Amino acid sequence: MADLELLHGQLDAVTRGTGTTRGRALIMTGRRRVGKSRLVQEFCDRAGVPYIYFQATKNRPPAAERRELAEALTCSEMPQRELVTATDPGDWNHALRSVAVAAGDRTPCVVVLDEVPWLIEQDRGFEGALQTVWDRHLSSRPVLLILVGSDLSIMESLQAYDRPFFGRASRMTVRPLELPDVAQMTGLGAAEAIDALLITGGLPEIVQSWAPGMSRVDFLRAGLGNPLSPLLMAGELSLLGEFPEATHTRAVLEAVGSGERTFSTIAGRVGGAAPLHSGTLAPILANLVAKRVVSVDLPLSTLPDNKNKRYRVADPYLRFWLAFLQRAVAESERGRPDVALRRIERSWSAWRGRAVEPVVRERLERLLPDDAWPDAEHVGGWWNRQNNPEIDLVAADRVPVAGRIQFVGSIKWLDARPFDRHDYDELVRGAAAVPGWVPDTPVVAVSRAGVEAGLPLAASWGPAELLTARGG
Incomplete structure (x- = not known):
């Protein structure tokens, strides 16, 4: 409107x-x-x-x-x-x-x-x-x-x-539907609405096909059972509009969509026996980034780091489609949507845990800055070349190089296990590697299933707080 x-x-x-x-x-x-x-x-x-x-x-x-x-x-x-x-x-x-x-x-x-x-x-x-x-x-x-x-x-x-x-x-x-819109249209609670956002990407034609109150599994079963459903068709139509031929560009996008995040692993996935030459891959990735199809994340800290880029498909729905639905189209057409549904369910928890991270960061940026962190204007993550450690949340006063780290945190997005002492200890150990971290840097958590009582966290957020973040 x-x-x-x-x-x-x-x-x-x-x-x-x-x-x-x-x-x-x-x-x-x-x-x-x-x-x-x-x-x-x-x-x-x-x-x-x-x-x-x-x-x-x-x-x-x-x-x-x-x-x-x-x-x-x-x-x-x-x-x-x-x-x-x-x-x-x-x-x-x-x-x-x-x-x-x-x-x-x-x-x-x-x-x-x-x-x-x-x-x-x-x-x-x-x-x-x-x-x-x-x-x-x-x-x-x-x-x-x-x-x-x-x-x-x-x-x-x-x-x-x-x-x-x-x-x-x-x-x-013109932007996709925001999380509150998805929640309202699907009639789902906060946690389930975030799942719906990860699946639909907020694309109106797909969200409108989600009957109010329908569970995630029932929605997927219905969509996978119809080869002409918006759930299956929107991804193929979108890619046909941008990348109609089986080119290196399409192969690179599919590699990123399958979960490859670094330049070298993308090159290896696309090239097969011999990695795709950097002179070919670099302009392809640059073009995908320019088109806003792929996003580039950089570690956020007080030191510049342009070498540890991580790539991801920018659109949540296209990310889901490339990971699961591209293969499901043929299975749906031959009357075996159950095969695709089982594949999704086997990988859902692990896939969702990674896919929800940019959504959480974006929603936190709508909550912040606040009275507790008046200078927390940007939320990213931090990692080294080995991804060990990998810190899910780093808030800072500016990007790409922070003047001061406002807090560090972890995202735990499991259905039944809250953020616990083990998660806290692991976060504190890893946070010490973040340039700009000091012993009194606040520690926070975002958890789908809540937080164990008694942990010395400066703050914690759950699905309800992410849903009500202003600006959406």
């Missing part, structure tokens, strides 16, 4: 003519399957003004795209569409000028160009034409231009200083 209100606010500014230009441009980003197209269509349906919605097709020739746009104009309700015929525009300047002509200069209207990265990839002249037509024609008309795309690196580059459209558009990011 907040996203719809933001869009309506932009259109209202166009209608009232309160901007520096009569028209307004908005760049809308967000990962695949998060609901951008559905949001924009809903906005157009509710706006009560003429609009055109054009969606590009990957790998379609630019000339065909321009003809499709011209035809969409003639079929739209744009105020002066009769002045535009479904011709064959010779270039993007011609095609986009036709949009300006059809919009007219009196009636507010909306122009949506969806999958903009595909237009840019297919024709390098698109960006320059967009800038020219915006400056000379569209910006002086009562038009809200919405540019939609899932490739975050390309969408962000639209606003780069050295690119044609720099400084001409506002930016809006």
